[in-house]
Amino acid sequence: MITWKGAEISAKLKEKVEQDMQKLGRVPKLVIVRVGEKPDDVSYERGAVKKLHSFGLETETRVFAEDVENDVFQREFRAVNEDPSVDGILVLRPLPPQIDEKAVERAIDPMKDLDGISPVNIARIFSGDKSGFAPCTAEAVVCMLKMNGVNLSGKRVAVVGRSMVVGRPLSMLLLHENATVTICHSKTVDLPAVCQEAEILVACVGRARMIGRDYVRQDAAVIDVGINVDEDGRLCGDVNFEEIEGRAAYATPVPGGVGGVTTAVLADHLVRAALFRAQKNV
Amino acid sequence: MITWKGAEISAKLKEKVEQDMQKLGRVPKLVIVRVGEKPDDVSYERGAVKKLHSFGLETETRVFAEDVENDVFQREFRAVNEDPSVDGILVLRPLPPQIDEKAVERAIDPMKDLDGISPVNIARIFSGDKSGFAPCTAEAVVCMLKMNGVNLSGKRVAVVGRSMVVGRPLSMLLLHENATVTICHSKTVDLPAVCQEAEILVACVGRARMIGRDYVRQDAAVIDVGINVDEDGRLCGDVNFEEIEGRAAYATPVPGGVGGVTTAVLADHLVRAALFRAQKNV
CATH class of the missing domain: 3.40.50.720 (NAD(P)-binding Rossmann-like Domain)
Known part of the structure; x- marks a missing residue:
């Protein structure tokens, strides 16, 4: 039995990301949105940040208190979403029960939605439209x-x-x-x-x-x-x-x-998102 | 081998539609949008109109010339889409090449989109959200x-x-x-x-x-x-x-x-759409 290791695929994706970054001519930025301190979230975040930094990408984490009120969270999320310096967003989910997660899915800019939670991206994946981001x-x-x-x-x-x-x-x-x-x-x-x-x-x-x-x-x-x-x-x-x-x-x-491939795909999505925006002159 | 006939299922759906119509207290209206005179379209339309009338529902057909310009079509489509007297819309597709069909899919009000062409409804069907309309x-x-x-x-x-x-x-x-x-x-x-x-x-x-x-x-x-x-x-x-x-x-x-079941489902979707709108007080 041959073991397929994630590291090899991740290395190949790194090459692609580096080539795309040269086309882009700048370092794109991911914002990770996390509510609370769930160990799964913290652990996934740590892996993602480490991988993105090793690929030469920039990350920023926005942490909210576990009991943040929904309207405060939605307002802050909107600010991140509309911030032109942000190329991609990763929301660690599930969010706590007081947060309207569906509203976040609807609000997230499909072009920044690196993990494919927007209905727009879901419909694209279902339709086979390659411009969408899959999870x-x-x-x-x-x-x-x-x-x-x-x-x-x-x-x-x-x-x-x-x-x-x-x-x-x-x-x-x-x-x-x-x-x-x-x-x-x-x-x-x-x-x-x-x-x-x-x-x-x-x-x-x-x-x-x-x-x-x-x-x-x-x-x-x-x-x-x-x-x-x-x-x-x-x-x-x-x-x-x-x-x-x-x-x-x-x-x-x-x-x-x-x-390890998942976080490499996240990096690839981030650069793709930045390239889309550059092409559209956003 | 037992033959499953459409007529029997259609009759059961008719009962459901009639019950829902009593809840609604009025006759909902479908608008069929057709461009040109393709035999397939005309034949499907004839079947749908006949079925909906036999269920006691109202239909209206908006026919456009085969060579209608895209901007004219989109403007007229928007008017139908926004018309509060219209409960549901069925667009006969594919549309001719000069029409931006994707724009129609994006524009159609998901609550009037009886055949599930809107990305919103596609995402709902994929997610298992029962509030969406499937084709x-x-x-x-x-x-x-x-x-x-x-x-x-x-x-x-x-x-x-x-x-x-x-x-x-x-x-x-x-x-x-x-x-x-x-x-x-x-x-x-x-x-x-x-x-x-x-x-x-x-x-x-x-x-x-x-x-x-x-x-x-x-x-x-x-x-x-x-x-x-x-x-x-x-x-x-x-x-x-x-x-x-x-x-x-x-x-x-x-x-x-x-x-025959397909057009009965169309009738069911029309009444469901009208009930949604009544509940939402649109």
Whole structure:
């Protein structure tokens, strides 16, 4: 079994980002919007900031108190959104219950919406309009496959999980690459058998080591999007990596797999957003 | 093989529409926007008008010359869109090349957009937000199944075709019903074998009688969305209806199947649109 490491794909994306930055002729800026101090958010933010800085990009974090009032938050968010010095925005979600998250999705400038939360970008991803931003994690899976030389056209792919962050947009991205996609979820009957039909299996369920050997077709490629903490407090994916050895031909580890590609895609989106704006003379 | 007729489902939808109209207390109005005299458009319009009138609804058709200038068309469209006496709009598409169709999609009031062409409605369908309007044909397929007593949860469904009018939105509607959906298309390898995995097979390809016996699993339900004209000038579906006899347990005919349900769904959407507006006091 060959391990597909995130670092290699991330390095390739770095080259692309650097080329695009030369075209742009300036350093674009990302603003991360975070409410409260949730460990998941802080950890993702740390990874993103580190990656973007290593790519030569600028970041700024706007932190709000956990109990910030909705109208205060929306006003401040609008200011960030309209600030011409800001090229891209990443909102760490879910936001706390007092914040109208739907209003944020509607308000965010689609051209600055690097993680594809705006209805405008969602509609573009669904329609196959390449000018839209997909959620970074979904696009990271496609990068992981294509940059490892996989031609997706005609391939049978099973996507396990149907969230709006990964499963559903990913299914659409794979469809636009001409894969034959089956979207699986908690109500799927005989999930292992359905997964075994797939040449490429993508796990984005959020359950530690759920995908074992009996889910994997011989010589399949297995992409693990899960980031879980097991009973012993160790980071692990949705896939039982040891168990699929000898069964899968290719697999991505956790940590060290899709996660690092996700922040590299975020960097790529930031430069793309800045280039769009430069072309439109905004 | 049991034939699922559109007329029965249409009659059930009529009852629902009549109940909703009583709540509304007035007769809502649909405006059909047509450019030119394409036979497909004229024929669909005739069916829709007939169906809506038989449901007690009001329709009006705005016809523009085939060569209408884009700015004239957009201005007139805006007037229809903003007219408070109009509850719902159906734009017959594709529009001729000189018309900016994307601008129409962006401009149409999502609350009057009965056939789900606005990015707002597309994003809602993708997200599973029930307040959005799906394309009528996609929803007609779900009605055909559910109103014939099919519980979609956990069912294997193959959707053959991935258009924005049927295949893609339908896949999302089925997913929201907890079906396990495989989206097939022209690049799918060994399409008959993939289709044979499905308990429910939906054909929305637009190729006369393409789906034969070898595509159908024993005792499957087959829904035919195709409306084609064969070499002899006869109307036919994407499914070879005679050939699947004895193989499929249920099938919809063409004509007499999904088509009539589509216009009934249009009627249902019109009344729903009017109720939304009444609740919002627009």
